[in-house]
Amino acid sequence: KAGVTxxxxxxxxxxxxxxxxSCSPISGHRSVSWYQQTPGQGLQFLFEYFSETQRNKGNFxxxxxxxxxxxxxSEMNVSTLELGDSxxxxxxxxxxxxxxxxxxxxxRLTVL
Amino acid sequence: xxxxxxLGSHVSVSEGALVLLRCxxxxxxxxxxxxxxxxxxxxxxxxxxxxxxxxxxxxxNGFEAxxxxxxxxxxxxxxxxxxxxxxxxxCAVSLGANDYKLSFGAGTTVTVRA
Numbered sequence: 001k002a003g004v005t006x007x008x009x010x011x012x013x014x015x016x017x018x019x020x021x022s023c024s025p026i027s028g029h030r031s032v033s034w035y036q037q038t039p040g041q042g043l044q045f046l047f048e049y050f051s052e053t054q055r056n057k058g059n060f061x062x063x064x065x066x067x068x069x070x071x072x073x074s075e076m077n078v079s080t081l082e083l084g085d086s087x088x089x090x091x092x093x094x095x096x097x098x099x100x101x102x103x104x105x106x107x108r109l110t111v112l
Numbered sequence: 113x114x115x116x117x118x119l120g121s122h123v124s125v126s127e128g129a130l131v132l133l134r135c136x137x138x139x140x141x142x143x144x145x146x147x148x149x150x151x152x153x154x155x156x157x158x159x160x161x162x163x164x165x166x167x168x169x170x171x172x173n174g175f176e177a178x179x180x181x182x183x184x185x186x187x188x189x190x191x192x193x194x195x196x197x198x199x200x201x202x203c204a205v206s207l208g209a210n211d212y213k214l215s216f217g218a219g220t221t222v223t224v225r226a
Contacts, residue, residue, distance in 0.1 A: 004155070031212070033212070033213065033214075035214075042216060042217075042218050042219065043202065043204075043214075043216035043219075044216075045213040045214065045215070048212060048213060055212070056211070056212060056213055058213065090155055090156065092156075092214075100146070100158055100161055101158075101214060102158065103148070103155040103156040103157070104155050105153075105154055105155045106154075106155050108153075
């Protein structure tokens, strides 16, 4: 099976812009989670989607949002970008709780 | 709530030597525990996991970990380090079906000396 894919792999944006990241889970996986990885804060949970519904949400401001489509693909959006949003954004998929989460390669976002 | 503490942000070992990475957790319910590895510019790869049952868990690439409830620990070991083991390692905990999100430790970077 193909693994989790994320597009794009690299992004450069400027402050105030918005960005959309995409994640395609492993075939058959219905749960998609998003994590932010930064040198200062480490790996932090953003949110989880299952069957197009957000099931869990981390402690991030409302500028961070996501959605899931009927084919389980997911997108996350960050509006009004700040310098501190520069990070590696990782997507993970699983069949359902509490199955193992499998991670994609990530999208490296740089905000200038 | 759950949390993870990884002791030592950097570990340096000689090729062929024992690798020992320490992880302690706190959890209000029986935890699910994981070790992931991250190579530069890549995502996280699962090494092994503990959910229930046998407390000694074997994973990929010769790694294993032991769940010790009394010590709230889940240390990762490999008897003989290989140059390819140089990477960053993360311990993570979840509450299983009750709260699915992974809470990660700060990570331990392993360097392997020839």
